[in-house]
Amino acid sequence: MNVEPARHLNDYCAMKRGLDFHVPAAPNVVWERQRTMAEKNGVSGDRTPAARKSVPNAQVMANYLSMVARKRDAAAFEELFRYFAPRVKAYMLKLGADDALAEELTQEAMVSVWRKADRFDPSKAAPSTWIFTIARNLRIDAYRRSSRPDPDPNDPVFQPDAEPQADDAISQLEIAERLRGIIETLPEEQRAMLQLSYYQDKSHSEIAADAGIPLGTVKSRLRLAMQKVRHALGDEDK
Amino acid sequence: MSHYIDPELIEGYATGRLEAGWSLLVAAHLELCPEARATAAAYEAVGGAMLDTIDPVDVAPTCCDAVLKRVGAVGAKKSDAIAAVTADRAHAGNPLPDDAPILAPEVTGSRPAKDVAPHHRARASSIALSPVLPTALRDAFGGELHELSWKRVSADVSQIVLEREEDGISCRLLRVRAGRPVATHSHRGRELTLVLAGSFSDQFGRFERGDVEMSDETVEHQPVAGEGEDCICFAVTDAPLRFRNPLVALLQPLFRI
Numbered sequence: 001m002n003v004e005p006a007r008h009l010n011d012y013c014a015m016k017r018g019l020d021f022h023v024p025a026a027p028n029v030v031w032e033r034q035r036t037m038a039e040k041n042g043v044s045g046d047r048t049p050a051a052r053k054s055v056p057n058a059q060v061m062a063n064y065l066s067m068v069a070r071k072r073d074a075a076a077f078e079e080l081f082r083y084f085a086p087r088v089k090a091y092m093l094k095l096g097a098d099d100a101l102a103e104e105l106t107q108e109a110m111v112s113v114w115r116k117a118d119r120f121d122p123s124k125a126a127p128s129t130w131i132f133t134i135a136r137n138l139r140i141d142a143y144r145r146s147s148r149p150d151p152d153p154n155d156p157v158f159q160p161d162a163e164p165q166a167d168d169a170i171s172q173l174e175i176a177e178r179l180r181g182i183i184e185t186l187p188e189e190q191r192a193m194l195q196l197s198y199y200q201d202k203s204h205s206e207i208a209a210d211a212g213i214p215l216g217t218v219k220s221r222l223r224l225a226m227q228k229v230r231h232a233l234g235d236e237d238k
Numbered sequence: 239m240s241h242y243i244d245p246e247l248i249e250g251y252a253t254g255r256l257e258a259g260w261s262l263l264v265a266a267h268l269e270l271c272p273e274a275r276a277t278a279a280a281y282e283a284v285g286g287a288m289l290d291t292i293d294p295v296d297v298a299p300t301c302c303d304a305v306l307k308r309v310g311a312v313g314a315k316k317s318d319a320i321a322a323v324t325a326d327r328a329h330a331g332n333p334l335p336d337d338a339p340i341l342a343p344e345v346t347g348s349r350p351a352k353d354v355a356p357h358h359r360a361r362a363s364s365i366a367l368s369p370v371l372p373t374a375l376r377d378a379f380g381g382e383l384h385e386l387s388w389k390r391v392s393a394d395v396s397q398i399v400l401e402r403e404e405d406g407i408s409c410r411l412l413r414v415r416a417g418r419p420v421a422t423h424s425h426r427g428r429e430l431t432l433v434l435a436g437s438f439s440d441q442f443g444r445f446e447r448g449d450v451e452m453s454d455e456t457v458e459h460q461p462v463a464g465e466g467e468d469c470i471c472f473a474v475t476d477a478p479l480r481f482r483n484p485l486v487a488l489l490q491p492l493f494r495i
Contacts, residue, residue: 009400011316038383038390039457072311074306074311074312077305077306077311078302078306080278081301081302081305084289085297085301085302086294086295086296086297087289087290087292088289089294089295089296089297089298090293090294090295091289091292093295094292102295103297103298103301106297106301107301107304107305107308109303110302110305111305111308111309114305114306114309114311115309125279125282125283125286126286127282127286128286128287128289128290129282129283129284129285129286130286131289132282132285132286132288132289133282133285136253136254136285137252137254140254145373148260149261149265149266149373149374149377149378150373150374151265151266151268151269151275151372151373151374152269152374153371155269155372155373156369157269157270157271157369157370157371157372157373158270158372159269159271159448160245160272161272161275161276169432175283176286176290177281179284179286179287179290180287180290180291182287183287183288183290184286194284194288195288197249197253197255197287198253198284199288201253201254201255202255203246203250203255204246209441219246219324220390222249225387226245226280226284228279229280229283229284229287230280233276233279233280235276235280
């Protein structure tokens with residue numbers, strides 16, 4: 001992306017500033033409720049940094065999303081918020097937003113999570129993947145302020161997927177668990193390529209130029225990483 | 239379908255870095271190509287896994303309550319909450335996801351897309367009335383093919399240039415009469431051509447609906463539309479083409495090719 005991010009992001013900030021997002025809160029009450037919810041669901045409610053790094057599984061998050069969708073359950077939402085909001089904020093910061101904008105975009109993302117929770121389908125994507133797409137689209141809008149085209153599955157010209165065979169259908173939630181393991185154990189040079197692509201908007205040739213390595217090396221590292229990913233997704237033969 | 243898009247384009251689309259013009263072509267291709275959608279879904283799943291493994295950064299302690307207040311959920315009791323769900327749904331209107339993962343087709347059971355779209359059977363006879371454009375293109379150009387006004391470039395070629403932000407990327411629909419060639423040209427940058435109806439052939443093969451041809455500075459070609467049906471393409475390029483015929487080159491600025 002060629003646009004200088006800070007300027008556009010600040011424009012976005014200015015545009016949003018008319019709205020008052022910042023309301024006084026009672027954080028103690030919030031965290032208290034979270035603890036109860038978390039304990040019920042077998043997730044540590046401890047807020048120490050070490051505990052915050054421990055990751056609840058995708059199934060737990062999918063259940064929270066379902067509770068938000070079906071019952072507008074604020075306590076379940078707070079659990080989602082506690083896990084995802086600091087990650088969405090980290091994602092926005094890595095992409096060049098300043099702290100204030102990262103907060104704003106995180107808040108927007110979490111508002112979308114609440115409003116669109118009934119569209120989340122755990123058979124199609126893991127919660128983290130779904131929320132990644134929300135965060136990604138928000139930051140595209142923040143940079144460009146133009147809408148992003150998406151394929152429309154209800155379009156008559158949409159070519160449907162082949163029917164998955166029931167016996168080798170893997171749950172998206174299991175896949176999410178496996179993928180997390182894969183990303184964590186990727187060789188450093190492969191993970192570095194992914195981070196440049198996802199967090200710094202670098203094309204393969206930009207990555208090659210910056211790192212002083214051949215374009216072919218960048219592509220082969222990314223291809224190796226994606227082979228593992230597609231193996232985990234169960235579609236390595238396609 | 240035999241010609242696939244460069245995975246880096248799908249990666250750029252899934253991570254969000256791809257410029258809008260190329261994104262439009264990728265979105266249209268994804269609608270027509272389940273294999274490309276699977277690739278896009280894999281890149282999005284990586285995005286999800288990276289979100290899972292990112293080092294979290296503290297958000298303002300007021301942020302969660304601010305969200306709950308904005309969505310009207312502060313102090314909502316369970317019974318109120320259920321009423322709110324019903325009200326929300328009633329207001330929802332169009333249920334289409336504007337930011338759902340690519341692999342989340344919300345196709346309702348009674349309306350599988352293939353039953354509503356007999357275009358592949360009827361296409362040759364009633365192209366004007368059956369849907370040809372994927373949603374992304376229909377939205378961008380403001381209608382289906384028969385609703386758009388084509389501008390003639392030559393006896394055999396018509397086009398519709400998409401008016402869009404000035405970022406150096408040019409997007410157009412092209413219609414080439416069945417069996418007729420396009421002027422021989424090479425490229426100053428990258429050109430992607432997605433076939434939407436009919437077909438065309440050049441030295442690299444035959445391209446049909448859903449196929450994408452990728453060309454760059456190294457490629458000179460003269461695509462020829464297949465017999466029997468006009469070839470309709472969506473073409474995106476980041477630099478003007480280089481025509482061999484000087485007369486055509488002279489007219490280039492006029493047609494913004």
